[in-house]
Amino acid sequence: MKKTAILLLSVLLVLLMAGCGDDPAASSAAPEVVDSEVADVNAEVENESGEDAVPAGITGETEADSVTDSDSSATTAETDTGASTEGAVDVAAMAEAVAVALTEDYAEDALPVRNQLLIGTLKLEGSELAVTQEQATQLLLLWQASAALSRSGTGAPEEIAAVVSQIEATMTQAQIAAIAEMQLTRESMQLMAQEMGLTMGDGSGDGAGGTNRGQGQELSAEEMATREAERAERTSSGATTALLDMLIEMLTSRSQA
Structure with missing residues (x-):
């Protein structure tokens, strides 16, 4: 828009100068001035465009950085997955390593x-x-x-x-x-x-279930339990x-x- 406005102003200036009857030399010089101004405007526009545009090298670096970030994310994800898998394996290994020990507390007459x-x-x-x-x-x-x-x-x-x-x-x-x-x-x-x-x-030597203890004496309940x-x-x-x-x-x- 800025370039177009300057061009229009330049054309109007030429027309005004022509209408005022300036000499041919001045008239012929006017286009050169206009061309110079137009060239300056073009250069300015190109400079502004150059400031807004992203250089090709920078764009390439940005894309490379994007790819690098993507690869880094993938590597991190794989690392996390690997760590999770290793953790699961470690837990399974630990669970498997827990010894199943024999105990004697499951019954009153449990065997040693x-x-x-x-x-x-x-x-x-x-x-x-x-x-x-x-x-x-x-x-x-x-x-x-x-x-x-x-x-x-x-x-x-x-x-x-x-x-x-x-x-x-x-x-x-x-x-x-x-x-x-x-x-x-x-x-x-x-x-x-x-x-x-x-x-x-059993080698007890007792007769009839071991309830007699010589001379007809009977065992007490406590003695029977011990026997x-x-x-x-x-x-x-x-x-x-x-x-x-x-x-x-x-x-x-x-x-x-």
Whole structure:
């Protein structure tokens, strides 16, 4: 608009000068002045246009920056996704790493952890969780050590517990979880001993259920309870010994297979 207005003013100026009768030299010089002014206007317009326009180099840099920002955003997104995935894997790994430990608080007559491992290992036979040949080789040595400590009566509680912990660590988490679900009790041990055809006397020496105590004297309720507990303990001990021998025999055969 500015350029057009200046051109119109220049034309009007030429017309006015022509109408006033100026000499030809002045008239001929007028177009040159007009042309000069027009050229100046064009230069000014071009300069203004140049200030408003974005140089090609700058435009290229802007586009490059845009691409860089896009790539950076994509990289950040991938990094965040990777971090989330790694976090999920870490959580899964941590959850999987949590040990399934055997306890003795599920029942009043719950078996000790050692006997849970003993009975549980025998019960796993014939299933997909049965001990492998490699496990059998390691477990054989550990159970032999456990048997030696328990039968000698000289093993310190710490030594016995350490061997039991090694036995538990040799089993897989799936095997330990399966044994934990069995919730084995003293009755479970006696039933298994019967299923295996094992018979163990309690060695009490009592007659007729152990209620008589010589010279016709009867036991008090407290004495009877104590006697029953002792008999159950002896029976359990006998069953443990017999089943332990059976387990060692099985592990020996499996390790040599």
